[in-house]
Amino acid sequence: MKSENILCIGECMVEMAPREDGAYMRGFAGDTFNSAWYLAKLLPKSFTVDYFTGAGTDAVSDEMLAFMENAGVGTSTIRRISDRTVGLYMIALKNGERSFSYWRGQSAAKLLAADRAALSAAVKDKGLILFSGITMAVVNAEDRQTLFEVLAEARAAGTTIAFDPNMRLRLWPSREVMAETIMQAAEVSDIVLPSFDEDGSIFGDKTPEATIARYRAKGVKTVIVKNGVDTIYAEDEVAGPLTYQPVPAESVVDTTAAGDSFNAGLITALMTGAGLADAIERGATLSSRVIGARGALVPEAL
Numbered sequence: 066m067k068s069e070n071i072l073c074i075g076e077c078m079v080e081m082a083p084r085e086d087g088a089y090m091r092g093f094a095g096d097t098f099n100s101a102w103y104l105a106k107l108l109p110k111s112f113t114v115d116y117f118t119g120a121g122t123d124a125v126s127d128e129m130l131a132f133m134e135n136a137g138v139g140t141s142t143i144r145r146i147s148d149r150t151v152g153l154y155m156i157a158l159k160n161g162e163r164s165f166s167y168w169r170g171q172s173a174a175k176l177l178a179a180d181r182a183a184l185s186a187a188v189k190d191k192g193l194i195l196f197s198g199i200t201m202a203v204v205n206a207e208d209r210q211t212l213f214e215v216l217a218e219a220r221a222a223g224t225t226i227a228f229d230p231n232m233r234l235r236l237w238p239s240r241e242v243m244a245e246t247i248m249q250a251a252e253v254s255d256i257v258l259p260s261f262d263e264d265g266s267i268f269g270d271k272t273p274e275a276t277i278a279r280y281r282a283k284g285v286k287t288v289i290v291k292n293g294v295d296t297i298y299a300e301d302e303v304a305g306p307l308t309y310q311p312v313p314a315e316s317v318v319d320t321t322a323a324g325d326s327f328n329a330g331l332i333t334a335l336m337t338g339a340g341l342a343d344a345i346e347r348g349a350t351l352s353s354r355v356i357g358a359r360g361a362l363v364p365e366a367l
């Protein structure tokens with residue numbers, strides 16, 4: 066049987082999310098961690114969900130790891146780096162659409178792939194590993210290659226690799242490096258979870274079908290193109306091409322983690338035996354509830 070151990074790799078930060086009264090609420094979030102948080106809540110108890118990143122040894126890093134453990138996300142392989150600490154981001158909201166400001170240039174997570182042995186130990190015996198374009202953006206060029214190699218080794222050993230291109234142009238040296246790295250990441254992945262607004266603008270895809278074709282040409286087995294409130298397009302070897310029209314959200318308060326929660330709902334369904342169409346519905350339903358509240362992690366959405 067396939068391993069029921071899941072690993073998400075990336076950067077978790079202090080999150081400052083605005084409240085209605087103008088004050089800020091401090092939380093902890095980051096795209097792949099957000100998915101881990103939802104996965105830990107959604108998957109049956111026989112599964113384990115772990116997070117791999119870099120963290121400091123200071124009080125806020127300890128609090129972050131305690132927060133993860135409390136949420137059911139394992140932290141035992143996280144790298145602790147004594148002269149660094151965790152990054153921070155702040156959400157700004159305009160009519161429900163979010164934008165982010167970051168303080169993460171020197172974060173411990175930037176060194177997450179600097180110790181190959183630690184990374185290799187973390188990926189061992191996993192059923193599925195999720196990483197993202199943000200994971201690739203925060204590490205340097207040399208460590209990116211280490212990540213690719215270690216993920217390729219895990220895949221060869223039977224792990225399913227899932228990748229969300231999640232593009233944050235500001236975190237990359239250039240548009241070209243971002244686009245090139247994303248296609249390299251797709252080559253080591255079984256499941257790719259792009260968003261049409263980002264992929265359309267960076268790669269010039271005219272339609273979601275073109276996005277699917279570009280990743281499938283790299284050998285990706287399953288591609289699901291998220292598309293905001295519009296039709297989701299997907300394809301895998303069993304279901305063939307399919308579409309899903311998401312039910313509109315009851316209210317849109319903050320779109321932070323819309324894609325991350327979609328990924329978690331979808332992966333939960335796929336890991337527990339659902340077909341692609343059901344898995345997409347599961348992801349879309351969770352995502353439409355998550356955007357009805359402020360911040361990335363929304364317990365009421367579960």
Ligand SMILES: O=C(O)C(=O)C[C@H](O)[C@H](O)CO
Pocket residue numbers: 076094095096097099154165199233321322323324325361
């Ligand atoms: O933008 C990032 O790097 C983050 O990880 C912050 C947010 O939690 C994430 O983008 C939401 O998808």
